[in-house]
Amino acid sequence: MTIALARIDDRMIHGQVTVGWGQQLRPDLILLANNAIAADAWQARVYASSVPPEIAVEILSVAESAARLAAAEESGERVLLLTGSPGEMSELVRLGAPIEQVNVGGLHFAAGKQEMLPFVYVDRQDLIALDRLLKAGVGLSAQQVPGGRDYPVGDEQLERMEDLL
Amino acid sequence: MTRGYVITHGAIGEELVRVATLILGPQVGLEAASNAGRSAQDITAGIAEWLAAGREPALIMIDDYGGSCANAAQLACGDRSDTAIVSGVNLAMILGFLTWRETHELEELSQRIVDKGREAIVRLGGR
Numbered sequence: 126m127t128i129a130l131a132r133i134d135d136r137m138i139h140g141q142v143t144v145g146w147g148q149q150l151r152p153d154l155i156l157l158a159n160n161a162i163a164a165d166a167w168q169a170r171v172y173a174s175s176v177p178p179e180i181a182v183e184i185l186s187v188a189e190s191a192a193r194l195a196a197a198e199e200s201g202e203r204v205l206l207l208t209g210s211p212g213e214m215s216e217l218v219r220l221g222a223p224i225e226q227v228n229v230g231g232l233h234f235a236a237g238k239q240e241m242l243p244f245v246y247v248d249r250q251d252l253i254a255l256d257r258l259l260k261a262g263v264g265l266s267a268q269q270v271p272g273g274r275d276y277p278v279g280d281e282q283l284e285r286m287e288d289l290l
Numbered sequence: 291m292t293r294g295y296v297i298t299h300g301a302i303g304e305e306l307v308r309v310a311t312l313i314l315g316p317q318v319g320l321e322a323a324s325n326a327g328r329s330a331q332d333i334t335a336g337i338a339e340w341l342a343a344g345r346e347p348a349l350i351m352i353d354d355y356g357g358s359c360a361n362a363a364q365l366a367c368g369d370r371s372d373t374a375i376v377s378g379v380n381l382a383m384i385l386g387f388l389t390w391r392e393t394h395e396l397e398e399l400s401q402r403i404v405d406k407g408r409e410a411i412v413r414l415g416g417r
């Protein structure tokens with residue numbers, strides 16, 4: 126399996142990822158798919174500096190990331206894939222990235238978002254993207270850290286949120 | 291006088307500042323914040339807002355290098371020359387900050403605080 130973890134987390138590269146999941150899964154590569162950060166060398170340097178030296182890190186646009194994942198499948202690298210939003214993860218799947226299961230790890234409160242779980246706040250755009258992932262056959266669940274509670278995210282949960290928004 | 295902002299996981303920073311004031315008395319120009327429940331964007335915006343609210347040089351103290359607070363502090367400071375960031379904040383560093391912030395320029399102050407924080411970590415007895 127190439128993708129050790131595909132995670133949606135608006136903090137992107139941070140302690141829960143590098144220390145929590147990183148120590149548990151020991152990926153070869155942390156791949157952050159984010160158009161804005163990939164296009165800004167300064168931001169990319171800041172985020173890359175958070176990754177321990179034993180794990181490689183690449184920060185690429187969403188389109189480049191889809192291609193990079195295809196290459197990783199060939200080479201057998203174990204990848205911890207990150208996006209900052211459900212929309213970017215859904216776009217990766219649309220572009221053909223081999224993603225079967227997605228971990229919703231952290232979407233924090235912002236104006237216009239409603240609480241789905243204590244660590245997951247969503248707006249309509251997020252719901253549409255999560256629904257697209259489900260419809261594409263991708264499994265979803267929400268879990269912050271290894272060993273933490275794993276919450277199901279399915280049609281029932283998304284419909285409940287649609288009623289709230 | 292250099293301003294200070296302690297941003298950490300959980301309530302570590304708020305407690306460090308509270309305890310420092312129990313030792314040295316009430317302080318101005320020293321604030322604490324938590325990353326709890328906040329997006330990277332929100333943490334960065336909070337630091338940027340605090341930076342913009344004053345004119346004095348600013349020292350940002352974070353708990354863990356390589357976490358959301360570290361990322362946010364670096365992104366909020368950008369290439370400003372009147373700010374410094376140190377990680378690994380502990381009580382000795384806060385006390386050092388409050389003791390030296392009027393007498394030392396930012397660069398020397400931040401280095402002294404890093405040295406002070408390291409000096410505070412020692413083995414005391416036991417095996």
